[in-house]
Amino acid sequence: MCGIVGAVAQRDVVEILLEGLRRLEYRGYDSAGVAVLDASASEPQLQRLRRLGKVQALADAVAEQGLPGGTGIAHTRWATHGEPSEANAHPHVSGDIAVVHNGIIENHEALRAELQADGYQFQSQTDTEVIAHLVARAVSGGADLLTAVQQVRSRLEGAYGMVAINRQTPERMVVARSGSPLVVGFGIGEHFIASDQLALLPVTRRFAFLEEGDVAEITRQSVRIFDLENQPVEREVRESSVEHDAGDKGEYRHYMLKEIHEQPQAIANTLEGRLLNGQLNLEALGDLSDVDAVQIIACGTSYHAGVTARYWIESLAGISCNVEIASEFRYRRPVIRPNTLLVTISQSGETADTLAALRQAKELGITKTLSICNVPGSSLVRESDMTVLTRAGAEIGVASTKAFTTQLTALLLLTAALAERAADASAVQQRIAKALESLPGLIQQTLSMNDDIERLAEHFADKHNALFLGRGDQYPIAMEGALKLKEISYIHAEAYAAGELKHGPLALIDAEMPIVVVAPHNDLMEKLKSNIEEVRARGGELYVFAEESAAISAAENMIVVPVPACDDVIAPIVYTLPLQLLSYYVAVIKGTDVDQPRNLAKSVTVE
Ligand code: G6P
Numbered sequence: 001m002c003g004i005v006g007a008v009a010q011r012d013v014v015e016i017l018l019e020g021l022r023r024l025e026y027r028g029y030d031s032a033g034v035a036v037l038d039a040s041a042s043e044p045q046l047q048r049l050r051r052l053g054k055v056q057a058l059a060d061a062v063a064e065q066g067l068p069g070g071t072g073i074a075h076t077r078w079a080t081h082g083e084p085s086e087a088n089a090h091p092h093v094s095g096d097i098a099v100v101h102n103g104i105i106e107n108h109e110a111l112r113a114e115l116q117a118d119g120y121q122f123q124s125q126t127d128t129e130v131i132a133h134l135v136a137r138a139v140s141g142g143a144d145l146l147t148a149v150q151q152v153r154s155r156l157e158g159a160y161g162m163v164a165i166n167r168q169t170p171e172r173m174v175v176a177r178s179g180s181p182l183v184v185g186f187g188i189g190e191h192f193i194a195s196d197q198l199a200l201l202p203v204t205r206r207f208a209f210l211e212e213g214d215v216a217e218i219t220r221q222s223v224r225i226f227d228l229e230n231q232p233v234e235r236e237v238r239e240s241s242v243e244h245d246a247g248d249k250g251e252y253r254h255y256m257l258k259e260i261h262e263q264p265q266a267i268a269n270t271l272e273g274r275l276l277n278g279q280l281n282l283e284a285l286g287d288l289s290d291v292d293a294v295q296i297i298a299c300g301t302s303y304h305a306g307v308t309a310r311y312w313i314e315s316l317a318g319i320s321c322n323v324e325i326a327s328e329f330r331y332r333r334p335v336i337r338p339n340t341l342l343v344t345i346s347q348s349g350e351t352a353d354t355l356a357a358l359r360q361a362k363e364l365g366i367t368k369t370l371s372i373c374n375v376p377g378s379s380l381v382r383e384s385d386m387t388v389l390t391r392a393g394a395e396i397g398v399a400s401t402k403a404f405t406t407q408l409t410a411l412l413l414l415t416a417a418l419a420e421r422a423a424d425a426s427a428v429q430q431r432i433a434k435a436l437e438s439l440p441g442l443i444q445q446t447l448s449m450n451d452d453i454e455r456l457a458e459h460f461a462d463k464h465n466a467l468f469l470g471r472g473d474q475y476p477i478a479m480e481g482a483l484k485l486k487e488i489s490y491i492h493a494e495a496y497a498a499g500e501l502k503h504g505p506l507a508l509i510d511a512e513m514p515i516v517v518v519a520p521h522n523d524l525m526e527k528l529k530s531n532i533e534e535v536r537a538r539g540g541e542l543y544v545f546a547e548e549s550a551a552i553s554a555a556e557n558m559i560v561v562p563v564p565a566c567d568d569v570i571a572p573i574v575y576t577l578p579l580q581l582l583s584y585y586v587a588v589i590k591g592t593d594v595d596q597p598r599n600l601a602k603s604v605t606v607e
Helices: 014-027 055-065 108-117 128-140 145-153 255-261 263-271 300-316 352-363 379-383 402-421 425-447 450-457 472-489 498-503 525-536 568-590
Strands: 003-008 031-038 045-052 071-077 092-094 097-105 158-166 172-178 183-186 191-194 206-209 215-219 223-226 293-298 320-325 340-346 368-373 386-389 465-470 492-497 514-519 541-546 558-562
Touching (some): 003 014, 003 097, 003 215, 014 031, 045 055, 092 128, 097 108, 108 128, 145 172, 145 223, 255 568, 263 425, 293 300, 300 340, 300 472, 340 352, 352 368, 368 379, 402 568, 450 568, 465 472, 472 514, 514 568, 525 541, 541 568
Parallel strands (some): 293 340, 340 368, 465 514
Antiparallel strands (some): 031 045, 092 097, 097 158, 183 191, 183 206
């Protein structure tokens, strides 16, 4: 979602803040802003600059104007309340107070009315501006900044992370976390705050993660943290293992392409210590011996990983499995069977709907929860009983790639663990182990399809619609392929279970509708071939990804792209790659913003 960076230092901080924003830009990118306090001036000044568009527009403005000062806060925005505009960009200012904020203040309308009645004038349509005025009102009533933020916190409903500075006390910032992550960075004689440690890696590797309800007062010399009851608390300071250059594109034109190519290594990292010399080592996953049913909850791409896992868990482990989109689950009254394991899947571990669904499931009586997550220390990890970290490394491209295939890898490990009580447990586990052992190499081999797919992409660039078809555990892969194409090329794409074609979508088939089929050589192959014929008979243009042994040959209106042969059990992971590459190259030809597609954000920390 939005990104926050702040700093208190002896040196000028604006470049640190801008670099932090660049590193967070993938989270939200419709406008950006910075406010800086210069304590060395005889009369401390609060200077603010905001720009519509990317961080670079803000950096250009800063370069032109200069923005000296050792205390500053900065923000890159993904609009929720109020259109993207300079007036709605953060920081928001009220008198001497400047504020940046992630999340949503749900009672902002009532607070706005109250503040307007009190004479405060609003300059923006945002919910954030109420925080600036509330803090300013508390400070003008005599509170120091820390007390003011603590008082204001009790008035705010919703999920947020916020940072406030005050021109009258220029060498400090006060931050509050409630439902939206914040991390304090420790330097030498300087301190930082950010919504993600990635923003601060150029300046420090030592971090403390704030917990729900924490408020912290940060100066150059000290970090004082208080809990919900305003009692002082300690939060452990840890050395980060995230690589400093995790935010660099390296030799690649886009983060997405870099991350697609990182998949062999990322998957090997997921398997490390969990698959040793062909043997699964699943103890670290936790005790699953009493699990009679599985409920999976996730959003977006992570949801597609969950839908794939349902096929595995039911067919290989023999355990009943439901999968649901988090935003639906949380507002339903689901009936939970006894001994249900709740599995949440999330790249970021901060997706608001997934977190809310986890909490809702606990209230419904689920006692065993496991998260599949890429971010250690994230809210989801902290609130789950067990975690399987995917270890994909930082994913910057908004369209998820390596996070997805590592989630699938982790879910296959989970399937193997759940299969423990199956009659054929050892055969299932051996098969999964063997298939997973071959996986990093197979993925590397699949990447060599790159050039073929780049050429294929030409056929899609001028189309307005596309269909993706798959059967069985390839149906969710078709869904993921369609999502990738929509997200980054803006071509409308739909996925169908191929058996559903005749119940409606066949009416759409004509020469203008490319149809992508994922066709591994499995026991549904003959059925799929019939579906392919149904499309051909109606003049559709087919692009079939299939392994050679499937004996599907190119024909009029049908291009067949060979995919390396693999065990069926890992075919969903292998067939994901060509679809990622296809959407990537279509987007490149169309000239869209591949890494930061319009209207989207990487981590959706609001409802
Ligand atoms: C956003 C991202 C998607 C992601 C989804 C769920 O919509 O753009 O790529 O799949 O959130 O995110 P999570 O971090 O929970 O996996």
